[in-house]
Structure formats: structure tokens, C-alpha cells
Amino acid sequence: MERTPSHPQVSQFNLQQVLEALVDPVRRSIVAQLDATGEDIACGAFDIAVSKSTATHHFKVLREAGLIRQHYVGTSRMNTLRRTEMDEVFPGLLDALTTPQAQGR
Amino acid sequence: MERTPSHPQVSQFNLQQVLEALVDPVRRSIVAQLDATGEDIACGAFDIAVSKSTATHHFKVLREAGLIRQHYVGTSRMNTLRRTEMDEVFPGLLDALTTPQAQGR
Numbered sequence: 001m002e003r004t005p006s007h008p009q010v011s012q013f014n015l016q017q018v019l020e021a022l023v024d025p026v027r028r029s030i031v032a033q034l035d036a037t038g039e040d041i042a043c044g045a046f047d048i049a050v051s052k053s054t055a056t057h058h059f060k061v062l063r064e065a066g067l068i069r070q071h072y073v074g075t076s077r078m079n080t081l082r083r084t085e086m087d088e089v090f091p092g093l094l095d096a097l098t099t100p101q102a103q104g105r
Numbered sequence: 106m107e108r109t110p111s112h113p114q115v116s117q118f119n120l121q122q123v124l125e126a127l128v129d130p131v132r133r134s135i136v137a138q139l140d141a142t143g144e145d146i147a148c149g150a151f152d153i154a155v156s157k158s159t160a161t162h163h164f165k166v167l168r169e170a171g172l173i174r175q176h177y178v179g180t181s182r183m184n185t186l187r188r189t190e191m192d193e194v195f196p197g198l199l200d201a202l203t204t205p206q207a208q209g210r
């Protein structure tokens with residue numbers, strides 16, 4: 001895997017790709033955890049019950065859809081929610097999916 | 106197919122099922138067309154480029170997720186968007202997906 005992964009620009013955000021990323025409950029949980037803390041989280045520090053290789057796949061799908069930005073700090077791959085950029089292109093979408101009500105359903 | 110199809114109650118709405126329904130572009134288009142007209146639309150009157158049997162499947166998925174309500178008028182199966190009920194459970198979700206900006210992406 002390359003050291004600095006590529007990220008789509010805001011102009012490349014695509015609703016179909018974003019929904020395909022968010023339809024998976026593990027990926028939705030990753031987004032919700034980033035949204036709840038409001039801080040970067042290392043790949044290994046999420047509360048998700050999947051193998052490391054499966055998690056790596058989920059992070060890749062989220063990154064390629066524009067939902068997260070990844071960067072290294074030492075040997076840790078850190079994840080940032082691209083909340084402002086996503087809200088700019090699809091206003092209300094992440095709000096709707098991260099309400100306690102939505103997460104409880 | 107039974108004459109009066111079953112519909113989930115609001116208390117049964119499930120985010121995973123709703124997102125699985127909305128991740129499909131044809132189903133999203135059906136929802137958007139119902140939202141845009143604000144009126145019931147017969148199954149045969151939607152602007153969708155799929156076969157009748159495929160369309161029937163899409164309507165079933167939307168109905169079972171709680172996104173549409175179906176009823177007969179004569180021999181026509183009519184579709185109603187369950188907008189108010191969906192907004193009550195997942196506020197902002199349909200708004201986010203039916204903006205012109207979202208549909209253009």
C-alpha cells in the first residue's frame with residue numbers, strides 16, 4: 001500500500017459511491033465514531049468487530065468515497081472525517097445518519 | 106401477488122433496510138419522482154428504464170422498507186411516498202437525497 005493514499009476532490013464526490021460506502025453498517029459505525037469524537041482516530045483504535053484486513057478494506061471504501069481523509073503519524077494511519085466537505089456537497093446526509101435516533105434503528 | 110400487500114409499521118422502520126433500498130439508483134429515482142410530484146403514481150407511469158418485472162421488484166423493496174405505500178385503484182397499483190412517516194423516524198434523510206444538488210451527483 002502506498003504511503004500517502006489518494007483522496008477524491010470535493011468536485012469528484014458522487015452520491016452513488018457515498019451511499020454504497022454508507023450502506024455498510026461497519027463503515028457507518030466508523031463514520032459515527034469519528035463524528036462523535038470530532039477528532040482523528042487511528043485505524044487500530046476504532047470499536048469495530050472485524051479483522052484488520054477487513055477493516056483496511058472498509059477504510060479504503062470510505063476514503064475513496066471522500067468520507068474520510070487518511071494520513072500517517074509515525075506508524076499510525078490516522079482517519080479524519082471530511083465532514084465539512086461532505087456537508088457542502090450533500091447537505092444533511094451525515095446529519096441524518098448520525099442522529100442517535102438513526103443509529104438506534 | 107396478493108391483492109393488498111403488507112406494509113411495515115413506523116415502529117418497524119430500520120435504517121439498514123432503508124439504506125439498502127435507497128442505495129439503488131432506480132429505487133432512488135422512484136422516490137425522487139414521488140417526492141417531486143407530491144402525488145400518487147401508478148407503477149407503470151414512472152420514468153424508469155427497467156423491465157416490468159424488475160420494476161415490480163424495486164417497488165417491493167421500497168414498500169418493505171417503508172418508503173412507499175401501495176394500493177389498488179381499479180387495476181392500477183398506485184404508489185404513495187411515506188414521506189411524513191419516514192421523516193419522523195429518520196429526519197433529514199429523504200431531504201438530503203432529494204435535493205437537486207444530490208440528484209445531480
